[in-house]
Amino acid sequence: MDETVAEYIRRTVLKIPRDEIKTMLQKWGFLSEAQLQTINFHQMKDNISQDVVQLCEENSASIKQAAVLDIIYNHSYPNKRIWSVYQMNKTEEETDFFDLTDFRKKFKRQLRSTLKNVTINFREYENNAVWIRIAWGTPYTKPNQYKTSYVVYHSQTPYAFISLSVLKSNLPLLCQALVVASNYQDIHEMELRSHSLNSLEDMVFKRYSQNFETYCPRPLQESTVAQETAGLRIVQEDINEKERILRVNREAFGDGPQPKLEFAEYKLETMFTSDPKLEVLDKKEPFRCMVRFHSPHLLESLKSLAPAGMADAPLSPLLTCIPHKARNYFKIREKKGLFPGSFVSP
Amino acid sequence: MEEGKAHPPEGVFAHLEMLEARAHEAAVKQAAAEQQKEQLARLEARVQELRQRRDELQAKVELQEQGQREQEGVVSDPAQHSAQTVLEWKIRKVKSTLQVFYLTGISGKLSKHGVCFCISTAYEGIYLDSYYLDLLTEPQVRIHRHSVPIFIPMEQIAKKYLQTDIRRFLSVLSDHLNAYVGRRYQADQLQEHFSDRLEGTMQRNSLCNLLVFNYNPSSKSETFPFNARLLYGDLCCSLPTEVVISCAPDAPAALAEMAAAHSDLFRRLALHKAFGSFGSAGEHVDGAR
Numbered sequence: 001m002d003e004t005v006a007e008y009i010r011r012t013v014l015k016i017p018r019d020e021i022k023t024m025l026q027k028w029g030f031l032s033e034a035q036l037q038t039i040n041f042h043q044m045k046d047n048i049s050q051d052v053v054q055l056c057e058e059n060s061a062s063i064k065q066a067a068v069l070d071i072i073y074n075h076s077y078p079n080k081r082i083w084s085v086y087q088m089n090k091t092e093e094e095t096d097f098f099d100l101t102d103f104r105k106k107f108k109r110q111l112r113s114t115l116k117n118v119t120i121n122f123r124e125y126e127n128n129a130v131w132i133r134i135a136w137g138t139p140y141t142k143p144n145q146y147k148t149s150y151v152v153y154h155s156q157t158p159y160a161f162i163s164l165s166v167l168k169s170n171l172p173l174l175c176q177a178l179v180v181a182s183n184y185q186d187i188h189e190m191e192l193r194s195h196s197l198n199s200l201e202d203m204v205f206k207r208y209s210q211n212f213e214t215y216c217p218r219p220l221q222e223s224t225v226a227q228e229t230a231g232l233r234i235v236q237e238d239i240n241e242k243e244r245i246l247r248v249n250r251e252a253f254g255d256g257p258q259p260k261l262e263f264a265e266y267k268l269e270t271m272f273t274s275d276p277k278l279e280v281l282d283k284k285e286p287f288r289c290m291v292r293f294h295s296p297h298l299l300e301s302l303k304s305l306a307p308a309g310m311a312d313a314p315l316s317p318l319l320t321c322i323p324h325k326a327r328n329y330f331k332i333r334e335k336k337g338l339f340p341g342s343f344v345s346p
Numbered sequence: 347m348e349e350g351k352a353h354p355p356e357g358v359f360a361h362l363e364m365l366e367a368r369a370h371e372a373a374v375k376q377a378a379a380e381q382q383k384e385q386l387a388r389l390e391a392r393v394q395e396l397r398q399r400r401d402e403l404q405a406k407v408e409l410q411e412q413g414q415r416e417q418e419g420v421v422s423d424p425a426q427h428s429a430q431t432v433l434e435w436k437i438r439k440v441k442s443t444l445q446v447f448y449l450t451g452i453s454g455k456l457s458k459h460g461v462c463f464c465i466s467t468a469y470e471g472i473y474l475d476s477y478y479l480d481l482l483t484e485p486q487v488r489i490h491r492h493s494v495p496i497f498i499p500m501e502q503i504a505k506k507y508l509q510t511d512i513r514r515f516l517s518v519l520s521d522h523l524n525a526y527v528g529r530r531y532q533a534d535q536l537q538e539h540f541s542d543r544l545e546g547t548m549q550r551n552s553l554c555n556l557l558v559f560n561y562n563p564s565s566k567s568e569t570f571p572f573n574a575r576l577l578y579g580d581l582c583c584s585l586p587t588e589v590v591i592s593c594a595p596d597a598p599a600a601l602a603e604m605a606a607a608h609s610d611l612f613r614r615l616a617l618h619k620a621f622g623s624f625g626s627a628g629e630h631v632d633g634a635r
Contacts, residue, residue: 093502095581098551099558128552155551156497206493212478213457214464324491 001057008145009056009066012073013049020076021048027072030065031055063145067121071133074150075125078197081150081163085192085200085326086175088158088184096183098155100124107132107181114173119143128155136170149174152197153182159204160187161197191329199259203326209256210324245313249306252320258299264328266291266318271334286334299323451524452516459484465520469528469584470616477523487512497552498522499581521582528584528616529554535618543621545571555581557617563604563624570597572605576612589613 016024022041025031031052039051056065074081104122111118117137124130132151137143151174152161160178164171175187194200202208236242269286295301299322306313314320322328447453454463460482467474480491487508494500500519507515533554537544540561548559555578560571572593579587589612591605611620 093499095499095555095579096553097556097577098553099556100549100551124547124549128550154497156553158496205496210478210491210493212464212480212491212493213462214453214455214478 001060005061005063005066006053010049010053012069013052014045016073018045024072028069067119067133071121071123071131075131079195082195083161083163083197083200085190085204086160086162086187087190088179088187090184096156103181107177110180111177117143136166161200191327194261196260202259203323208259208323209254211251211254245306248313252314253303258303259323261298261328264293264298264322266330266332269333452520465523467524467527469531474527525582525584529578532617533557540621570594570601586612
């Protein structure tokens with residue numbers, strides 16, 4: 001077995017939390033149950049990884065199997081990478097019969113035709129998602145297994161989730177291979193980035209809970225918990241206002257859990273409007289400023305602002321439109337009309 | 347005198363003093379506790395008093411309001427009772443009508459700026475997912491929000507029919523959605539109930555319009571598994587348009603015949619039903635050998 005492969009497997013095992021190592025090796029399926037029984041999973045991680053490498057030696061692991069282990073690790077811990085969303089377009093309206101073997105062949109062929117030194121691995125998952133791992137080399141050097149990009153593509157959808165984490169110069173090659181393999185015509189980056197891959201998928205595939213007005217008998221979630229504990233002797237004077245805030249908040253955000261985003265960025269390029277007599281600015285240039293919201297869970301915190309009394313309800317549509325428009329980077333410019341600020345798509 | 351109270355008597359007095367102090371403390375504490383109890387009892391009595399007064403005043407207010415209502419000529423109690431029952435009956439009737447509309451598959455509700463439609467899908471009498479469409483009607487009909495999966499070609503259907511014929515749009519969309527959940531249901535049922543017949547993983551895609559899998563035609567594990575490739579060309583249909591079943595070139599002729607028979611079966615029957623039916627047929631062929 002190659003030295004580099006052994007070292008790569010050792011480092012990958014070290015990344016896994018100790019309690020998860022056994023399950024992940026089982027998912028990998030490269031080492032037999034009998035072999036796994038011989039490893040003591042309660043010793044130090046260093047020693048566990050040495051044992052694993054030794055067993056892989058016995059089975060003569062190649063870089064392909066090592067790459068699969070890396071994919072399994074990243075699939076279990078996708079939030080360690082930052083993911084961007086790309087959208088593809090095509091004009092023809094024929095039904096696509098997505099054939100996985102076809103896709104893999106086309107992707108490999110297209111990428112290898114421009115850059116020979118790449119390691120490409122695929123793994124399919126239950127939810128029709130294909131995970132693609134690419135290790136990049138240069139025209140003169142072998143692929144560097146520590147410089148990897150990941151692509152997650154759901155069949156027959158126009159969206160791809162890419163975690164590049166390497167030089168941007170490889171991005172056009174990757175995009176072209178993707179477009180050719182999935183039978184689309186072009187691709188562009190959306191203004192949507194996050195660590196939480198599942199939330200990005202939820203937002204573009206509209207899997208998060210939106211509030212639709214229907215007559216359907218759906219179980220309502222009672223929001224009257226606050227009243228129970230107070231008892232009969234306390235009367236809330238502002239109960240109407242509180243209920244209005246909750247209702248408006250519910251209309252804006254829906255009932256279910258929100259997709260998980262860590263930040264939202266608003267770039268402002270608007271003119272300073274003031275009394276012309278004041279003449280604050282000599283030149284008529286737009287103000288440029290950037291506002292960035294950071295949070296471990298941005299949308300949930302926005303949802304709780306109005307009920308907590310920290311903001312007026314309804315919240316600004318600039319904040320509530322984030323899941324619906326599937327973007328968290330905004331540019332606000334002058335609208336040639338009534339309102340001083342509006343959305344401009346890039 | 348103090349000298350007279352040498353060591354033992356001094357100890358005794360000190361002890362007595364200590365006991366006295368303790369008794370005093372205890373008495374003080376008891377007095378305080380009793381005082382608190384009394385105060386509590388007084389306050390409770392006051393609370394009761396106030397509550398009673400409040401109830402009396404509330405009753406007076408209600409009586410006055412009722413008196414006012416009677417003055418204004420509102421229907422008196424017995425008639426009010428029956429009007430209430432009529433209203434309840436009407437509400438129940440409306441609710442059941444709405445429930446019926448929901449069960450038919452397409453139901454809608456007027457919203458602030460347009461209409462919100464709910465398409466509920468079903469396959470073989472089993473209700474599956476519901477999908478929602480929020481349409482705006484001003485200035486033209488357009489889709490505001492929806493929960494339809496991205497791989498359903500809704501944009502294309504909307505381009506063709508949304509502006510001209512909403513009914514047709516909803517009907518075509520409903521056909522697509524029902525066929526999709528039907529195909530998905532069949533594939534899921536196959537993986538769930540016939541996993542012992544399948545060899546390896548089944549290849550599928552988001553729309554479930556291409557299925558490729560290897561399976562054993564009979565319950566005993568065969569040395570010649572079949573490879574099936576089902577293509578669903580019509581997205582509004584839950585049966586395949588093209589079925590190709592192949593087996594290894596050195597397989598006996600009887601198996602080749604069976605492959606042709608299975609191909610026909612898959613074209614006519616739902617996938618899991620087809621598998622269910624040739625469970626016994628396969629044994630029959632074995633018996634005949």
